[in-house]
Amino acid sequence: MSIEALTDYLLQYGSIVIFILLFFGIVGIPSPEESLIFLIGVLIAQHQLHPIPSAIAAAAGAFVGMLTAYAGGRFIGYPLLHKVGKFIGLTKERWEKAEQSFKRRRKRTVLFGFYMPGIRQISPYFAGLTAMPFFQFVTLAIFGTILWVMPFLIAGYVLGRSFHVNPSYAPLVGVFFLVMMAGWLLVKKVKSKKAKNSESRT
Template identity: 50%
Template sequence: MSTETIIEFISSYGYWIIFLFLFFGIVGIPAPEESLLFLIGVLIGNHQLSFAESAVCAEAGVLLGMLSAYWIGKKAGTPFLKKYGRYIGITEQRWNTAQKKYMENHRFMIFAGFYMPGIRQISPYFAGISKVPFHQYLLYSAAGSLSWVLPIIAAGYFAGSLFDINPEYVPYLGGLLLVIFAIYMLFKYAKNKSK
């Protein structure tokens, strides 16, 4: 989706579009969340969007996406895994191992998982299935989402203020971040395998 289309959607339907894109991106429907947040910052710097309304809608979309995925995982995750897990290679033993590892690091995964594409989408479902206490999940999700949403919007704002950034090129940032993340994960995998 082009930047012009996003701007047109926001102009036509208001800030709810920011909420919806980020909500569905967190729930797992592919959306370039980092690129969108950075673009929002650039557009705020260009006086095309309001900071307060953009930030509130972005944070609400992310947090409600996290809470929705948590409840889906909590209510439907275990029956889904029992019924269909074997078709995707998730045996009971593999699930128990994955769940044990997740619970050892669940606070970190919920809070810092926002900065890891893929983990950001899977972690809330894992938390729900693993029965992480809701108050704990809410606390780490809220803190993590704020520490992810606001700095990326701010980075877009300051970068857009310092440099003449064409909003058309901002979506490529998401691709660049994904490539950097993939290289990092491959490096980490190779390092662990060599041990």
């Protein structure tokens, strides 16, 4: 979908489209939702969208998406994984290793995983699969949603108020954010590798 068509849908249907897009962005195919949220902020600044309903719809869409994915992982995911695991090379040993790895990091993964495309789609399913306590998941998902949606929304609003931001430039925000995240992960990996090499020499 082009940015022009997306903008037209947002202006025509408002909060309904915002909710649907953020919902499917969490439960569906990974996409640069950061660009969408930034665009919403720009349109709010240009008085083309109402601020409060738009912000609520964005946060609600992401949060309900998290709940839906958690429920899918909790009630459907494991039986399905058990049936298809042998066809995709996921043995019991590999699953147990992945499960233990997620359990060690699941709180911060659910809370901050929103900032990592792909992880934000996987983390609620894994939370359900590993039987993460529901109220713990809900609490972290609420805070995670707010910490993810509001900065991009505010950034779009502030820039939209300060400058004439062409909505067609919104996708660049997602690209920039992906590059920044990839750079951060690369630096982290290099530092971790250097630390392991230093330990092995001592």
